[in-house]
Amino acid sequence: MNTTALVTGGAGFIGRHLVNDLLKSGVKVRVIDSGETGETERLPLDCELVVADIADLSINDWGDLLDDVDVVYHLAARKYNTPGVTEQSLLSANGYATLNLARVAAERCIRKLVYTSSLYAYGSIGPKAMSVSDVPNPITVYGSSKLFGEHVLKTKDFASQLNWAVARLFFVYGPGQFAEGGYKSVIFSNFERIAAGEQPLIRGDGNQTLDYIFVDDVVRGLRMLADHPENVLVNLGSGFGLKINTVIEKMVTVSGSQLVPVHVEPDWTAGTSRVASIDFTTSVLGWTPEVSFDKGLERVWNSRNRGVA
Ligand SMILES: NC(=O)c1ccc[n+]([C@@H]2O[C@H](COP(=O)([O-])OP(=O)(O)OC[C@H]3O[C@@H](n4cnc5c(N)ncnc54)[C@H](O)[C@@H]3O)[C@@H](O)[C@H]2O)c1
16 A cells, blocks of 8 residues: 555654554554654654644645645644643644644645544533534633634635544543643553552542543544545544543552552542443444453553553
C-alpha cells in the first residue's frame, strides 16, 4: 500500500498507537506535533516528524504538510485543565488550526479528514448515556473548542468538497498514557501509586461513573472511519459505565496488591455519570469494542516499564 497519512498530535498517547498501527499496515506516516504533551522521541524512526505548533501554521504550511496525503487524522489538541494552557492558546490550536486544516483538506480533496472530538462536546454529566442525537451543550472551553472543530468540518464554504468523520472519544486508556497533562488518568496515576506501594486514591465516594475504552479499539474505530464512504459523527466508547470504586478494585486485583484504597475530598465529578451510547456507531460503522476492561487493565499493568507505544 503506497498511501500516506498525516497524523496531527501523533506523538501523544493515542497518536503513537495510531502511528504504529498505520506503519504496521504499510501506510507511510507524517506526524506534526509540538511535543508539548506528547513524546516525539518515542515515535518510530520510520515516520516523518515535523515539530511545530499547529496554531502557528499558515494555509501554505498546511498545503506543504498535505502533499501526497491521502487521509488526515487530526488529533492534536490542547486539553482541558492543563497547566500553562490559556483559553486563547486552547482556542487557537483546537479551533483556528482546525479551520485552516479543513480548508486546505477540502481544496486538496483529501480522501478523509478524521477528527477526534470528545465527550466534553456534549457537556452532559448524566445520568442518561450520551447519544449523537443529543443536542450538545458544552460546559467547558475545551468542550466548546471540540464542538467548534466538529462544526468547522461542515462549514458551507467548503463542506461540499470535504470528506470528514468525527469520533467523540470517551475515556481512553492503554499502555503509554500519561499521569499528567490534560486528562489526569485515574488508571495510570493509581497504577503508579500501587507500584510504589502507595494506597490508590479515590475522590469522594467513588460512585462517579465513567466509560473507559481501550486505545486499540479507538485506533481501529478511527481507521474504520477513514474508510467509511459517508461523512459521519460517532461515539467511541465501551457503552458501559464503571464506577471508580470498581475500577480501583479491579486495578488492585490485576496488580496482585493488598493495598486498601483511600477516599480523599470529592471534586466536581461527584455524582456524575459519563457514558456513551454506541448503538449508532455499531449500526453505521459495524464497530464494537473488542478489549474487555479486565483484559485492558492487565495489558496496561503488564506494559509498565516496557516502553510500550
Ligand atoms: N485520551 C482521552 O481519553 C481522550 C478523550 C476524548 C478526546 N480525546 C482527544 O483525542 C486526541 C488525542 O488525545 P491524547 O489523549 O492522545 O492526548 P495527548 O495529549 O497525549 O496527545 C495530544 C498530542 O497533540 C500535541 N499537541 C497539542 N497541542 C498541539 C499544538 N498546538 N500543535 C501541535 N501539536 C500539539 C501534543 O504534543 C500531543 O502529542 C485529542 O484531540 C483529544 O482531545 C482524548
